[in-house]
Amino acid sequence: MDKLRIEGGNRLNGEIRISGAKNSALPILSATLLADGVMRVGNLPHLHDITTMLELLGCMGVEVAIDEDMSVETDCANIKSCVAPYDLVRTMRASILVLGPLLARYGEAEVSLPGGCAIGSRPVDLHIRGMEALGAEVDVEDGYIKARVPGGRLTGANIFFDTVTVTGTENVMMAAALAKGTTTIENAAREPEVVDLANCLNAMGAKISGAGSDTMVIEGVEKLYGCSFDVLPDRIETGTYLVAAAVTGGRVKTKDTDPVIMEAVLHKLEEAGADITIGDNWIELDMHGKRPKAVNVKTAPHPAFPTDMQAQFMVLNALAEGTGTVIETVFENRFMHAQELVRMGADIAVEGNTAIVTGKEKLQAAPVMATDLRASASLVIAALMAEGATDVNRIYHIDRGYECIEEKFQQLGANIRRISG
Ligand code: EPZ
Numbered sequence: 553m554d555k556l557r558i559e560g561g562n563r564l565n566g567e568i569r570i571s572g573a574k575n576s577a578l579p580i581l582s583a584t585l586l587a588d589g590v591m592r593v594g595n596l597p598h599l600h601d602i603t604t605m606l607e608l609l610g611c612m613g614v615e616v617a618i619d620e621d622m623s624v625e626t627d628c629a630n631i632k633s634c635v636a637p638y639d640l641v642r643t644m645r646a647s648i649l650v651l652g653p654l655l656a657r658y659g660e661a662e663v664s665l666p667g668g669c670a671i672g673s674r675p676v677d678l679h680i681r682g683m684e685a686l687g688a689e690v691d692v693e694d695g696y697i698k699a700r701v702p703g704g705r706l707t708g709a710n711i712f713f714d715t716v717t718v719t720g721t722e723n724v725m726m727a728a729a730l731a732k733g734t735t736t737i738e739n740a741a742r743e744p745e746v747v748d749l750a751n752c753l754n755a756m757g758a759k760i761s762g763a764g765s766d767t768m769v770i771e772g773v774e775k776l777y778g779c780s781f782d783v784l785p786d787r788i789e790t791g792t793y794l795v796a797a798a799v800t801g802g803r804v805k806t807k808d809t810d811p812v813i814m815e816a817v818l819h820k821l822e823e824a825g826a827d828i829t830i831g832d833n834w835i836e837l838d839m840h841g842k843r844p845k846a847v848n849v850k851t852a853p854h855p856a857f858p859t860d861m862q863a864q865f866m867v868l869n870a871l872a873e874g875t876g877t878v879i880e881t882v883f884e885n886r887f888m889h890a891q892e893l894v895r896m897g898a899d900i901a902v903e904g905n906t907a908i909v910t911g912k913e914k915l916q917a918a919p920v921m922a923t924d925l926r927a928s929a930s931l932v933i934a935a936l937m938a939e940g941a942t943d944v945n946r947i948y949h950i951d952r953g954y955e956c957i958e959e960k961f962q963q964l965g966a967n968i969r970r971i972s973g
Pocket residue numbers: 574575578646672673674675676677678679680715716717718719720859860882883884925926953
């Protein structure tokens with residue numbers, strides 16, 4: 553297995569381009585199953601998860617053409633299967649996102665249960681209840697969700713999510729778009745990626761209003777058509793590089809990104825002492841060589857502080873002046889990086905869903921292991937400020953969500969290289 557070797561001590565300086573958002577690309581690629589006609593999706597990040605989603609669509613019989621600029625054209629005219637098999641779903645839980653489109657367009661779906669992952673049990677009960685509310689009959693057997701639509705067409709319903717779920721909201725949006733009648737989603741997820749999906753579905757002919765608020769109204773239509781759509785920039789990739797700049801006291805400009813969708817993160821970085829300047833599609837962070845100050849973060853659904861930035865800010869606090877608390881309220885087991893950071897000399901005390909972090913000027917290099925996508929990126933950031941060479945193992949987690957991570961960090965002056973194992 554590949555690993556990343558990082559020699560600490562270099563201050564980051566320079567500018568990089570931000571890729572398209574993985575968590576917008578995955579639901580939008582699933583939504584192409586709804587289109588009668590050719591869909592073009594652009595600004596796709598070159599990531600393993602995107603390849604897996606394209607492989608999943610392909611195994612159903614969707615024609616997929618990939619351009620050299622990583623935009624994709626799909627055509628579902630000759631779809632032959634409504635099954636999302638275990639061997640693909642187990643590598644990418646977001647495969648659950650094909651459930652809604654398959655039921656809406658083809659009246660049937662057989663999707664392997666994604667199973668848990670490192671950060672939590674990750675149930676899909678809210679997805680299933682959403683489909684049943686829209687009139688689907690769902691059985692869960694042999695590790696698969698087996699669903700069908702009596703009468704062939706879903707019917708609009710009023711749906712209330714008692715827990716805010718991003719992909720649960722997205723699945724219901726896609727299913728309701730072709731249902732007969734109107735669907736209301738209350739306590740909907742408000743993430744920018746949910747808004748991006750709504751914009752794409754509306755460009756295909758859907759009638760969705762209220763995206764970005766906690767109440768969405770979807771008027772079902774008879775048919776959705778192909779369109780051309782570019783996914784929005786990745787706010788978590790942006791935040792990850794800005795935190796890396798902050799911990800090294802450096803100055804980094806992220807281009808082709810969107811400052812409007814990352815207010816909570818930018819406010820926290822300013823609280824940590826960073827100088828932030830923004831333009832329409834760029835964000836620059838300058839620490840003027842200073843060490844960051846510790847901050848308190850508490851994760852919650854958008855527009856609050858994102859759980860996908862929690863690990864990165866734990867590293868910031870581990871290297872900051874003072875003590876900061878990190879409270880994780882979205883997932884039940886998203887502190888695995890804490891123990892790896894402690895092995896690098898960090899001072900972190902975990903009590904339940906709260907981590908109390910007292911900063912140090914430097915960490916110590918150590919072989920560490922990536923566990924989930926964002927935890928892996930935080931270990932790379934920690935290694936940038938560790939004395940000696942740190943090996944981050946199991947970086948397949950990173951390759952799922954960060955395009956060309958070593959090239960982008962090298963571009964900023966980091967001493968980092970991939971060692972094939
Ligand atoms: C999405 O996951 C993202 N993934 C995650 O990003 C992100 O961390 C998460 O939203 C929260 O923002 C994609 O968009 C592909 P949820 P999702 O459903 O939709 C519980 C990354 O690093 N829940 O919003 O799976 C669940 O257990 C990934 O890019 C149920 O109980 O998350 C959790 O506690 C990691 N039943 C809470 O809701 C359900 O049916 C929020 O989960 C569904 C969810």
